[in-house]
Structures are given as structure tokens and as C-alpha cells.
Amino acid sequence: MYGIELLIKEHENIIQFTEVLKKLSVRLLEGEELNIELLKQCVEFGKYYSDKQHHGxxxxxxxxxxxxxxxxxxxxxxxxxxxxxxxxxxxxxxKLLEAIDLYETDKSSEVKIQLICHATGYADLLKRHIDKENAVVYTFAERSLSEEDKELVNKETEIFEKEASKNKVQERYLSWLKGVSKKIL
Structure with missing residues (x-):
């Protein structure tokens, strides 16, 4: 089923992204200076690729x-x-974006904890969420939806993807993920 296959592929990208968030959190915990611009890009990826594109x-x-x-x-x-x-x-x-903004003027341990908490909280949540969707939700849909309903999902997914393709959503965010993964992971 094309619609679900695409969602599963996107899950792989999102899991890779959560690994970046975790690695950045570890670096901050170990005393490295936070790259604010990179973390803002992470929030953008989370909001637009993971949420607007995928969850959309x-x-x-x-x-x-x-x-x-x-x-x-x-x-x-x-x-x-x-x-x-x-x-x-x-x-x-x-909350991660709020903590990033706060960190620009307050590099206290309290703010660093907020950054780590929300970055790793998001990463952990998505990992467990993706496991449930892949193992339960998507298999339930594939098993229970009629062929007609599956085709409807596929057609609407194609339309959604054509619009995203015009705006180069996948291309932009996957290119960013590939580059940041090489540097961070």
C-alpha cells in the first residue's frame, strides 16, 4: 500500500533525526557549546517534516x-x-524552541536541562510512537480497510506528495538531514 509504505519510509528518516537530537543533547550534557542555529534547524525539521509533512x-x-x-x-x-x-x-x-530562545541570553544549567529534556523527550516519544504505528496502526489499516479505501488513501497521498514536491519539501529536509547526520552521528 503506497500511502503506508511512504509513511514507513518517512519513519526511518524521523528516527535518524531523533538520533541527531539525542547526540546533540549528549554533547550539551558533556559541556560542549550549543550550536543554536543547528538546534533551531532541528526544530524546523521537527515541525515541518515530521509534523506538517508526515503527521499531515x-x-x-x-x-x-x-x-x-x-x-x-x-x-x-x-x-x-x-x-x-x-x-x-x-x-x-x-518548549524546545522556547528553551533555545532563552539559552541565547541565559546559559544556566536550568535552561540546559530544559533543552535536553525537550529534545530527548521528543526523541523518545517519537521512537515509541513510530514503533506503535508500524506494528499496530498501519497493520490494522492494511488488514481492515477495503481495497477501495486503500486506493483512496493512496490517491490522496499522491496528491499530497505532488504538492510537497512542488515546494521541494522532501528534497530540502532530507538533504538537510543527510548533511547534519554526517556531521553529528
């Missing part, structure tokens, strides 16, 4: 179809699980 497809396409077609079980799984975790990820990104 899940929420607007796959999850919507699952809730509409698969009833209460899917609705509980999505609304009480996956969407709650998406919102928690957004919280971590917002």
Missing part, C-alpha cells in the same frame, strides 16, 4: 479514512493514542 498525511488522510471506515476501535486508537502523541510531540517542539 496521517491525520488528513490515513487516520481520517480509518476513523470514517473502521468505526469505534479505530477511532479510539487514533483519537486517544496517536493524535494525543502527535500533540505531545508538538508540545516538546514548542
Amino acid at each position: 498525511k496521517e491525520e488528513k488522510i490515513l487516520f481520517r479514512v480509518m476513523i470514517e471506515k473502521l468505526g469505534p476501535v479505530a477511532s479510539k486508537l487514533i483519537k486517544n493514542g496517536m493524535l494525543v502523541e502527535h500533540d505531545l510531540g508538538r508540545y516538546h517542539m514548542t
Whole structure:
């Protein structure tokens, strides 16, 4: 199923990104000076690639179809699980950006703890979240959606991706991830 295959591929990129966040957190913990611009780029990647691009497809396409077609079980799984975790990820990104801004004028241990807490909290959340989606949510969708509904997800995903391609979303963020991974990991 194209839509789900693409989401799984994006998960691999997001996991690589979380490794960058963890490595930057370790470096800060060990006393290295924080590269503020790099951390701001990490927040941008989290907000635009992980959330707007990836979670956008899940929420607007796959999850919507699952809730509409698969009833209460899917609705509980999505609304009480996956969407709650998406919102928690957004919280971590917002708080991380606030901590970055604060760090520019206050390099205290308290601010460093906020940076580490939200960067690693986000990384851990996404790792567990991705494991659940790959093992439970996506397999449930593939097993339970009709062929017609799967085709609808695929078509809407193609449209979403064409728009992102026009704006070079994937190209820009994956190029950034490749470069930063070489430097950091």
C-alpha cells in the first residue's frame, strides 16, 4: 500500500533525526557549546517534516479514512493514542524552541536541562510512537480497510506528495538531514 509504505519510509528518516537530537543533547550534557542555529534547524525539521509533512498525511488522510471506515476501535486508537502523541510531540517542539530562545541570553544549567529534556523527550516519544504505528496502526489499516479505501488513501497521498514536491519539501529536509547526520552521528 503506497500511502503506508511512504509513511514507513518517512519513519526511518524521523528516527535518524531523533538520533541527531539525542547526540546533540549528549554533547550539551558533556559541556560542549550549543550550536543554536543547528538546534533551531532541528526544530524546523521537527515541525515541518515530521509534523506538517508526515503527521499531515496521517491525520488528513490515513487516520481520517480509518476513523470514517473502521468505526469505534479505530477511532479510539487514533483519537486517544496517536493524535494525543502527535500533540505531545508538538508540545516538546514548542518548549524546545522556547528553551533555545532563552539559552541565547541565559546559559544556566536550568535552561540546559530544559533543552535536553525537550529534545530527548521528543526523541523518545517519537521512537515509541513510530514503533506503535508500524506494528499496530498501519497493520490494522492494511488488514481492515477495503481495497477501495486503500486506493483512496493512496490517491490522496499522491496528491499530497505532488504538492510537497512542488515546494521541494522532501528534497530540502532530507538533504538537510543527510548533511547534519554526517556531521553529528
